[in-house]
Amino acid sequence: MSAKVILTAEDIRRTLARIAHEIIEHNKSMSDLMLVGLLTRGVPLAKRLAANIKTFESAEVAVGTLDISLYRDDLDSMDFKPLLNSTLIPGDIGQKTVILVDDVLYTGRSTRAALDALIDYGRPRAIQLAVLIDRGHRELPIRADYIGKNIPSARTEEIRVELVETDGVDQVTIFPANEEGKTA
Amino acid sequence: MTTNWHEDGSTILLPPKAAVTASAWRHHHILDLDDFTQDEIELILHITGSMKEVLARPIKKVPALRGKTIMTLFYENSTRTRLSFELAAKSLSADISNLTASTSSIVKGESLIDTLLTLESLGADVVIIRHPQSGAPNLAAQHIKGSVINAGDGWHAHPTQALLDMYTMRAHKGVIKDLKVTIIGDTKHSRVSRSNIWGLTTMGAVVTVCSPPTLLPIGFNQPVAYFPKVRIEPDIHKAIEGADVVMVLRLQLERMQSGLLPSMREYINLYQLNEERLKLAKPDALVMHPGPMNEGLEISTGVAHGSQSVINEQVTNGVAVRMALLYLLAGGKKA
Numbered sequence: 080m081s082a083k084v085i086l087t088a089e090d091i092r093r094t095l096a097r098i099a100h101e102i103i104e105h106n107k108s109m110s111d112l113m114l115v116g117l118l119t120r121g122v123p124l125a126k127r128l129a130a131n132i133k134t135f136e137s138a139e140v141a142v143g144t145l146d147i148s149l150y151r152d153d154l155d156s157m158d159f160k161p162l163l164n165s166t167l168i169p170g171d172i173g174q175k176t177v178i179l180v181d182d183v184l185y186t187g188r189s190t191r192a193a194l195d196a197l198i199d200y201g202r203p204r205a206i207q208l209a210v211l212i213d214r215g216h217r218e219l220p221i222r223a224d225y226i227g228k229n230i231p232s233a234r235t236e237e238i239r240v241e242l243v244e245t246d247g248v249d250q251v252t253i254f255p256a257n258e259e260g261k262t263a
Numbered sequence: 264m265t266t267n268w269h270e271d272g273s274t275i276l277l278p279p280k281a282a283v284t285a286s287a288w289r290h291h292h293i294l295d296l297d298d299f300t301q302d303e304i305e306l307i308l309h310i311t312g313s314m315k316e317v318l319a320r321p322i323k324k325v326p327a328l329r330g331k332t333i334m335t336l337f338y339e340n341s342t343r344t345r346l347s348f349e350l351a352a353k354s355l356s357a358d359i360s361n362l363t364a365s366t367s368s369i370v371k372g373e374s375l376i377d378t379l380l381t382l383e384s385l386g387a388d389v390v391i392i393r394h395p396q397s398g399a400p401n402l403a404a405q406h407i408k409g410s411v412i413n414a415g416d417g418w419h420a421h422p423t424q425a426l427l428d429m430y431t432m433r434a435h436k437g438v439i440k441d442l443k444v445t446i447i448g449d450t451k452h453s454r455v456s457r458s459n460i461w462g463l464t465t466m467g468a469v470v471t472v473c474s475p476p477t478l479l480p481i482g483f484n485q486p487v488a489y490f491p492k493v494r495i496e497p498d499i500h501k502a503i504e505g506a507d508v509v510m511v512l513r514l515q516l517e518r519m520q521s522g523l524l525p526s527m528r529e530y531i532n533l534y535q536l537n538e539e540r541l542k543l544a545k546p547d548a549l550v551m552h553p554g555p556m557n558e559g560l561e562i563s564t565g566v567a568h569g570s571q572s573v574i575n576e577q578v579t580n581g582v583a584v585r586m587a588l589l590y591l592l593a594g595g596k597k598a
Contacts, residue, residue, distance in 0.1 A: 146313065148327075149317070149325035149327040149590075150325060150326055154594055163309075163310050163313035163314075164313060165312065165316045166313075166316055167316075195326070196325075199320060199321075199322040199324070200322070201321065
């Protein structure tokens with residue numbers, strides 16, 4: 080089995096439009112929302128969702144970025160040291176509903192780290208999770224509120240999300256048993 | 264879109280495709296900057312920017328170094344360096360213990376190496392050492408498995424100070440390459456100036472040194488193969504002219520008994536950085552000093568606390584730089 084494209088640029092566009100609608104439906108007041116993208120690929124996804132919400136509802140939603148490197152539980156076992164990048168949370172998260180945005184939900188460990196990191200900035204009213212791909216294999220009791228696509232996958236497969244902003248192209252590809260799949 | 268990343272976070276943009284990757288990090292100790300490449304210094308300054316952001320949060324603590332043990336071993340007095348290492352370790356959730364020579368078994372005659380082996384037996388992952396003897400940290404690095412950070416040794420090196428100085432310059436000037444940096448004062452006894460010269464020349468800055476002939480180290484004015492090239496200019500006016508950064512060194516009064524200077528008054532007349540002389544530098548030139556200052560001696564009070572002074576900012580940046588170094592040495596997989 081060779082590499083297979085599971086989401087094309089058009090699929091990604093439609094998926095993000097649908098997630099934006101779901102976010103609007105679930106959260107009545109857009110002014111209390113904040114989208115926070117996990118570096119690296121969660122950031123362009125969060126910005127696209129914010130742009131969609133603006134188109135559909137004419138409402139501006141603040142977008143932040145979060146680097147979870149310092150909160151990872153696997154720092155000691157990694158072969159490399161993650162290059163730190165800046166976290167930016169625009170404004171007080173105290174009374175906000177924060178929607179974390181990531182490209183792939185896998186073991187749930189990145190999300191766990193993101194929750195810890197976010198809570199160090201204050202006490203949001205609620206935290207929700209939006210992901211483009213849910214590939215299963217959770218190791219922690221974590222689930223997403225908004226899912227682009229469920230991809231049942233083997234641990235040995237690799238799922239690669241590429242976005243125009245970071246990789247020059249919009250597509251999601253699944254690679255057969257190769258190197259160990261990584262969550263972003 | 265991927266190129267305009269602002270460290271102050273004014274715009275949300277993606278980080279650049281890093282030219283330097285943290286995976287290329289190969290240092291186990293920080294002894295001096297003479298064995299650091301431009302990319303490695305750039306990496307440290309980049310991570311320092313991220314640590315600045317951590318320090319600006321309402322809760323200035325991240326769990327990155329949980330369970331790591333860091334020890335400071337100081338054979339000389341210190342305010343800034345020791346406190347900022349301590350704050351840096353605590354912000355990264357490491358455990359830190361401080362040992363000062365004057366209150367330890369060192370007074371009973373325990374040797375440096377035995378002291379280090381004791382710290383190692385107690386589980387130190389990183390030992391931060393300050394010592395009056397040049398080369399003491401290098402010796403330490405040969406005897407323990409953990410990392411050694413040089414927090415100042417004799418006249419030799421003070422790499423963390425040079426890194427925080429460079430970070431401060433970069434924060435104001437954007438790049439270090441081609442900056443004209445003038446270092447004024449007692450370069451002979453100054454470990455700060457030596458580490459700065461190594462770091463700054465590696466980054467492409469142009470360094471001018473202005474010292475009384477008796478306080479200029481042998482080797483600065485005659486080219487020595489192993490030491491970077493600096494411009495020597497004994498006339499303070501010519502040295503300051505057109506500078507982007509003026510760095511003033513502390514006159515080490517404790518060493519002045521030995522007749523190196525005719526009088527303090529003469530030193531003030533010829534080498535003090537005052538308002539009038541600072542006007543010769545570029546209008547937006549930065550004034551720096553590693554501290555502690557002798558105000559009214561090597562630097563006038565007006566300049567030390569004037570609008571161009573970034574001296575207090577240097578102290579603040581010291582915490583973030585030391586966090587970056589501790590993260591690079593103790594974070595991630597053990598070598």
